[in-house]
Amino acid sequence: MGCRPAPALLDILRGEGVDRVFGNPGTTELPFLAALVADERAPEYVLGVHEGAVVSMADGYARATGRPAFVSLHIAAGLANGLLGLLNARRSRTPLVVMAGQQDRRHLQQDPMLSGDLVALAAPAVKATYDIQHARDLPLALRRAFALALRPPAGPVFLSVPMDLLAEDTEVEVPARTPAPPGSAAAGLDRAAVLLAAAARPVIVAGDGVGRDGAMSALVRTAEACGAPVFHQPMADWLDFPTTHPLYAGTLPPRHEAIRAALAPHDAVLITGAHAFTPHHYSPGPALPPGVRVLQLDSDPDEIGRNFPADHGLVGALGPSLGRLADLLRERVPAHTAKARILRAGERHTADRDRAEAAARAAYSPAPLAPLAAAHAVARGLPPGAAVVEEAITVGLPLRRLVRLDRPGSYTHTVGGGLGWGIGAAVGRSLAEPGRPVVAVLGDGCALFGLQGLWSAARCGAPVLFVVMGNGAYRTLQDTYEAMGGTGPCPGTELGRLDFTRAAEFFGVDAVRAESAEHLRELVAGAAELTRPLLVDVPLR
Incomplete structure (x- = not known):
């Protein structure tokens, strides 16, 4: 049975599990807003006062739910403002379905105000685009968009929908939803188990596909089955391996020579769910040391051998593949061998962590804080079960x-x-x-770019603890400038001391300034008791 375009759109959103629409509306979205008003079962509209905040909210929502989030943007200008968030989502492989209202087709050829080539504008920042020109095409394209947003590699998908199309008095057919088939284990796992079991010093690199796909427990079993230490991929987006585990070896630095040095002691490496190695600063030579045997597992076939040669490539769902690999390894690696490796790795990693802990505690002081002390205060103050959202480039390390x-x-x-x-x-x-509890750890430079998100935090009553680390500069840029041999002050990198408590007050968010490292730790520990957002301004040395 058919229905008009706008109700058909809402029917598909419900079927895809969409319970919130993240948006900032304009005239071209009015038919969509009217449909939301008319339908008592419509998703909740979450307003952001800048499209950067809109797309970022959808990104965080999609990561937490595991479902594509739905975003509504306004024509060319709104889409342009949201492009930064779409580029982040594509790089982080966050599933989003993004719709922007296009101008009325009846005068589009006259180049009316706010119109533009939305598809060309969106294309570099998304997986795929759909330019909807006929109402009958909207339901099918929307179904495809939701499926494609989740298919490896996941990411944002864009639809341009003219405002008059949603208001048409015509019936369209709504195709039934086809559930995605469950992922299956990769072929070739028997050989992978033989190669890893034969290694004297195996190691694993956990990529963000592990966290995205909920495969962390399976990776733990795999690592324990062969006693392999586990590194996070450089600049990891997710928690891909427990940092409390004795096999956890930390995060690989985003430079080839540093990755090479970290992996050099090992004779075999399993790289799973990692999009390349995401190098940030150039250094000559390959990321992998010579002579190491490389096994690569990914749900995206394009990743296998993409940036480095793999001796054995496997394509399949990470959870089932790693679970099966763990079983095969337990059959081939003696339990006493795996346990001995775990013990040795645990002793080494515990000593490293104890040194870092001692150095951080020694740096405690009244404000302004040393960055290491501020990071430690946050880490030790986190309440049980907290989710950390980190965009603090200097303190984040x-x-x-x-x-x-x-x-x-x-x-x-x-x-x-x-x-x-x-x-x-x-x-x-x-x-x-x-x-x-949600604790957002932000650099002051990063916070300035997304400050409008505080408006939504206040209006939604989101009980987030925003911790703004204020060093008054683009410090990572200054550090890189010095490392490259730059002399004198690096131009364009000084922000000066900023009072984020006043910015929070403007948006209706409570705020406090951290007076010491101990005070900061206490504030973070209280995140579980929040009933509304709170911003903590942390002055750094």
């Missing part, structure tokens, strides 16, 4: 070394590099997981 987390989804970041993601992403995560 020591924070990753110091956090002790083992719950899936408890640490997220964006490797996309578009600043301003953190505030909105934390709000989206809080909306998706009510009752779970």
Whole structure:
């Protein structure tokens, strides 16, 4: 049975599990807004006052729910404002379905105000685009968009929908939803188990596909079955392996020579769910040391051998593949061998962590704080089960070394590099997981890019603790400038001391300034008791 285009759109959204629409509306979205008003079962509309915050909220929401989030943007200008978030989502492989209203087709050829080539504008930032010109095509394209957003590699999909099309008095057919088939284990796991079991010093690199696909427990079983230490991929977006585990070896630095040095002691490496190695700064030579045997497992066939040769490539769902690999390894690696490796790795990693812990505690002081002390105060203050949303480039590095987390989804970041993601992403995560403490750790430069997200936090009553680390500069840029041999002040990198408590007050968010490292730890520990958002301004040295 058919229905008009706008009700058909809402019917599909319900069927795809969409319970919130993240948007900032304009005239071209009015037919969509009218449909939301007319349908008492319509999704809730979550307003953002800038499209950067809108897309970031949807990103955080999609990561927490595991479903594609739906975004409504306004024509060319709104889409342009949201492109930064779409680039982040594509790089982080966050599933989004994004609809922008196009101008009325009846005068589109006259180049009316706000019109533009939406598809060409969106194309570089998304997986696929749909330019809807006929009402009958909208339901089918929308079904395809939701399926494609989740299919490996996941990411945002865009639809351009003219405003008059949604208001047409015509019936369209709504195709039934086809559930995605369950992922299956990769072929070739027997050989992978033989190769790993034969290694004297195996190691694993856990990519963000592990966290995205909920495969962390399966990876733990695989690592324990052969006693292999596990590194996070460089600049990891997710918690892909418990940082409390004795086999956890930390995060690989995003430079080839540093990755080479970290992996050099090993004779075989399993790289699973990692999009390349995401190098940030160039260094000559390959990421992998010579002579190491490489096994690569990914749900995306394009990743196998993409940036480095693999001796054995496997394509399949990560959870089932790693679970089966763990069983095969237990048959081939003697239990006493695996346990001995775990003990040795645990002793080495515990000593490293104890040194980092001692150095951080020694740096405690009244404000302004040393970055290491600030990171430690956050890490030790986190309430049980907290979700950390991190966009603090300088403080984020020591924070990753110091956090002790083992719950899936408890640490997220964006490797996309578009600043301003953190505030909105934390709000989206809080909306998706009510009752779970959410702590957003933000650099002051990053916070400035996404400040409008505080408006949504206040209006939604999202009980997020926003921790803004204020060093008054684009510090990571200054550090890189110095490392490259730059002399004198690096131009364009000084922000000066900023008072984020006043910014929070403007948006209706409570705020406090951390007076010491101990005070910061106490404030973070109280995140579980929040009933509304709170911003903590942390002055850094």
